[in-house]
Amino acid sequence: MNxxxxxxxxKINMIMxxxxxxxxxxxxxxxxxxxxxxxxxxxxxxxxxxKAIANRYDLKIxxxxxxxxxxxxxxxxxxxxxxxxxxxxxxxxxxxxxNVLPGYVFAAPxxxxxxxxxxxxxxxxxxxxxxxxIYNPTNISDRKIATLQTEYQKQNEKLTETNIxxxxxxxxxxxxxxxxxxxxxxxxxxxxxxxYQTSQxxxxxxxxxxxxxxRNEVDLENAKAxxxxxxxxxxxxxxxxxxxxxxxxxxxxxxxxxxTDLMQQYSNLxxxxxxxxxxxxxxxxLQTDIYNQNIKxxxxxxxxxxxxxxxxxxxxxxxxxxxLTVSDWYPFNYVGVKASFSLFDGGxxxxxxxxxxxxxxxxxxxxxxxxxxxxxxxxxxQTTLYNSLSDLNYQKKNLALIEDLYRIDTDRFExxxxxxxxxxxxxxxxxxxxTNYLNSVYNxxxxxxxxKKAVGTL
Numbered sequence: 001m002n003x004x005x006x007x008x009x010x011k012i013n014m015i016m017x018x019x020x021x022x023x024x025x026x027x028x029x030x031x032x033x034x035x036x037x038x039x040x041x042x043x044x045x046x047x048x049x050x051k052a053i054a055n056r057y058d059l060k061i062x063x064x065x066x067x068x069x070x071x072x073x074x075x076x077x078x079x080x081x082x083x084x085x086x087x088x089x090x091x092x093x094x095x096x097x098x099n100v101l102p103g104y105v106f107a108a109p110x111x112x113x114x115x116x117x118x119x120x121x122x123x124x125x126x127x128x129x130x131x132x133x134i135y136n137p138t139n140i141s142d143r144k145i146a147t148l149q150t151e152y153q154k155q156n157e158k159l160t161e162t163n164i165x166x167x168x169x170x171x172x173x174x175x176x177x178x179x180x181x182x183x184x185x186x187x188x189x190x191x192x193x194x195x196y197q198t199s200q201x202x203x204x205x206x207x208x209x210x211x212x213x214x215r216n217e218v219d220l221e222n223a224k225a226x227x228x229x230x231x232x233x234x235x236x237x238x239x240x241x242x243x244x245x246x247x248x249x250x251x252x253x254x255x256x257x258x259x260t261d262l263m264q265q266y267s268n269l270x271x272x273x274x275x276x277x278x279x280x281x282x283x284x285x286l287q288t289d290i291y292n293q294n295i296k297x298x299x300x301x302x303x304x305x306x307x308x309x310x311x312x313x314x315x316x317x318x319x320x321x322x323x324l325t326v327s328d329w330y331p332f333n334y335v336g337v338k339a340s341f342s343l344f345d346g347g348x349x350x351x352x353x354x355x356x357x358x359x360x361x362x363x364x365x366x367x368x369x370x371x372x373x374x375x376x377x378x379x380x381x382q383t384t385l386y387n388s389l390s391d392l393n394y395q396k397k398n399l400a401l402i403e404d405l406y407r408i409d410t411d412r413f414e415x416x417x418x419x420x421x422x423x424x425x426x427x428x429x430x431x432x433x434x435t436n437y438l439n440s441v442y443n444x445x446x447x448x449x450x451x452k453k454a455v456g457t458l
Contacts, residue, residue: 043253045172045262048245052168053161055246062160066153073146079139082132089125096121120317127313134306134337141297145290152286159279162458164244169449171241176259177442178234184434185227191427192216192223195420212420219424259441266448277456278374284367291360298353304341310334374454381451388440388447395433395440402426402433 053059096117103111133139196216202208242250312333322328342349406426413423452458 041250041253042256043250044256045169047256048168048172048241048247049165051247051250052164052245056160056164057246059157059160059164062153062157066150066157069146069150069153073143073150076139076142076146079136079142080133082130085129085131087125087127087129091123091125093119093121093123121319122316122321122323124316124323125313126315127311130310132308134308136305136307137300137303138297138305141293141300145293145297148286148290148293152283152290155279155283155286159283162279162453165458166449166453167244168241170446171237171244172255172257173259173262173442173445173449175234175237175241175255176257176262177438178230178237179255180259180438181230181435182227182234184431184438185223185230188223188431189220189227192220195424196220259438259445262445263441266445276374276378276454278370279456280370281367281374284363284370288360288363288367291356291363294356295353295360298349298356301349302342304339306337306339308335308337310336377454378451381447381454385444385447385451388444392437392440392444395437399433399437402430406430 096119098115098117100113100115103113196213196219199208199213199216203210203213238253238255242248242253247253310333313331315330315332316323316328317330318325318328409418409423409426412418413420449458
């Protein structure tokens, strides 16, 4: 081969190899992107709750509100620290103020008064002030009020967490319910399709009629429609779950828990007979304490506020502008103690105290009302829990019975003692019973969550 042609062929081969190598890399990237887009995340109930508590904006808002009250408490505490200020006053007297001195100051009593002007053209003052509270009765009350408000906001966080737990848990239960219903509807589609195919074969052999084929076809289409509806409902329930946990980054979650395991987890539920521990009641107690502290504050305002103060100042006095000359600056300083108290405020303190007394009384009534409401809620959720447990046991027995009947009817159909329509009727009863059982499991789990929230243990 011509050496020149051989060199060209070699170059072409190298170029082709680079092209194929680039294509392989590109295809590999596409595969990796596709896998990343279809990557699934395993999600348990506890994972869902933890993610919701970490991501939910309503809880973050409450946490910020708590931080605000903490800052307010810090602000009150800083009042006990010394306050230091500085004043700088630069004055140029374009015309000095005139003063009149009586004539007897200079001579005889009948001498005329004299008009004089005291001062210098330039008068600069640079002072440093120190003020330290020794006793301020309102600070004591404000500190207690701010502490109570901080605790109130912390309870708001706890209440928000409880509501989030309930929402996410019920959403997770709902998704599991539709997941189980999909399994049933898929089995129903397979069976309906098998029956339809069998009836078509029997029609060709003269063992079935067109009516039988059409009826089985209708059953198959209904089964497909139900299966599609269940899948759409499951997709919606998963989206609702992701919305409730603010899981925008989670794609194609796989729910790792199942209804059977959760049933065992919630099977041993202790009944609470004593006083319920609701966050809302504790909040109401804190609110009453805040009002009572405000009542005490109005009483303390009448006490004197005692503070110590001090000042160190430098004053420049000169008719010429020579501020860099040290001898033209004249220092002075002083210290003192001051007591301030109100003599008459028009009855404002008394009216404010009466207002907070009424608020405290209303808050106490509201506590009693909430306590009665929650006691009734406990009884209501307890009754619902008992009813759902009773229905669950009833549906469980029904499911065991219909499963036995379906096995018996299957054997009877194979032996030719019953018609296909009879077996179909039994099968649809089985499907309905399975659905009822799943619904009873879901209702029981939701009732457990509602009861735990009612007694304050969620």
